[in-house]
Amino acid sequence: MTNIPFVILDVFATGKYTGNQLAVCWGAENLTDLQMQQIAREINFSETTFVTDTEPVNGGYNTRIFTPMTELPFAGHPTLGTAFAIQQQILKQQVERVNLNYQVGQIPVDLNYVDGNLDILWMHQQQPKFYDSLAEEIFADVIGVNPTDIDSGYPIEPVSTGLPFIIIPLKTLAAVGTAKLNLELYARVVADLPAQAILIFCPETVDPQRQLHVRVFTECFGIPEDPATGSANGCLAAYLAKHQYCGSPNVNITVEQGMEMGRSSLLYLRADHTPDLCPVSIGGRVIKIATGEFIL
The missing domain is CATH 3.10.310.10 (Diaminopimelate Epimerase; Chain A, domain 1)
Structure with a gap:
């Protein structure tokens, strides 16, 4: 099995080293549940995400979220951060939307740019x-x-x-x-x-x-x-x-x-x-x- 790349992000940040920390791993399709949980515990942020398909499935990227203790069906700052990582590390081109496939369903994230750089990302949550x-x-x-x-x-x-x-x-x-x-x-x-x-x-x-x-x-x-x-x-x-x-x-x-x-x-x-x-x-x-x- 090849090594698993990851990026560390600050989400909802007001500047560097603010906001909520997140690790995003991709190329994770062959990781077991135990390996994902162990990596999340090793990182020890509130959440770590794993993009388990680097090609869209039903228009979205299959993604799993783990805290150091358990898997979550959905979470907010991991959604924004994972969409950012997919645009930056996988797509490497400007796109207006990235969809993430979770246990709760597909969550869309809209990406806005200023002078070619990502600015505010917006996720659209489920009906309350x-x-x-x-x-x-x-x-x-x-x-x-x-x-x-x-x-x-x-x-x-x-x-x-x-x-x-x-x-x-x-x-x-x-x-x-x-x-x-x-x-x-x-x-x-x-x-x-x-x-x-x-x-x-x-x-x-x-x-x-x-x-x-x-x-x-x-x-x-x-x-x-x-x-x-x-x-x-x-x-x-x-x-x-x-x-x-x-x-x-x-x-x-x-x-x-x-x-x-x-x-x-x-x-x-x-x-x-x-x-x-x-x-x-x-x-x-x-x-x-x-x-x-x-x-x-």
């Missing part, structure tokens, strides 16, 4: 699914905030646009910044819920040019906190549109994430909620950091 709202009091204890820190004007609600997250609205930057999972209580509370990962947000921001400040806790995937989460922010975009948090069912905002981790991240959120549909798109920039290969 909304679940029953959850009790405020218990989740205040789960995330370690006072009940009065939760914005009771909006529900605590699980949402999925391919991967489910519990969305919790808070009032202040201080509350978001001090939140910390009570792991024992968290494990009991989320055990039977349709979502276990948690996104908290507030309208106060560190950067006045952004509209929301976000943190995402993904303990259920073996990652205590994620610095930039496209799948979670897709759920957030759908939530904001449904509940008209921004004043209308149309969302077009920028979100900051990862600052508490020293990994400043910038995500662009778009959504339009109607009684029948709610298209969701999440955008961001990708920066190449390093290339190499795994010796097999």
Whole structure:
């Protein structure tokens, strides 16, 4: 078996060494599930992706996503980063769209260029699914905030646009910044819920040019906190549109994430909620950091 090339990227980056780290491997069609999991554990980023066909299948590239502990059916920053890597390392020419084939179905990514260089990439997520709202009091204890820190004007609600997250609205930057999972209580509370990962947000921001400040806790995937989460922010975009948090069912905002981790991240959120549909798109920039290969 030949060695497996890979590229390391920063996704949803505001500059080099910001955003969420990602390793993308290609030429991985002969790797076993165990080998993919071992490579993901060796890299030890929140996710590592494997392009298992370097030619399109049904118009898209078969791709698998692994955390250090498990395989995921979909994730956001791996989608943008993998589309970037396919354009840069496999296609090596300008294309307007790259489709990725996942367990959840095909996810399209639109590529925009400025002076011939890739700029913002946009992924179009699945139609959102909304679940029953959850009790405020218990989740205040789960995330370690006072009940009065939760914005009771909006529900605590699980949402999925391919991967489910519990969305919790808070009032202040201080509350978001001090939140910390009570792991024992968290494990009991989320055990039977349709979502276990948690996104908290507030309208106060560190950067006045952004509209929301976000943190995402993904303990259920073996990652205590994620610095930039496209799948979670897709759920957030759908939530904001449904509940008209921004004043209308149309969302077009920028979100900051990862600052508490020293990994400043910038995500662009778009959504339009109607009684029948709610298209969701999440955008961001990708920066190449390093290339190499795994010796097999």
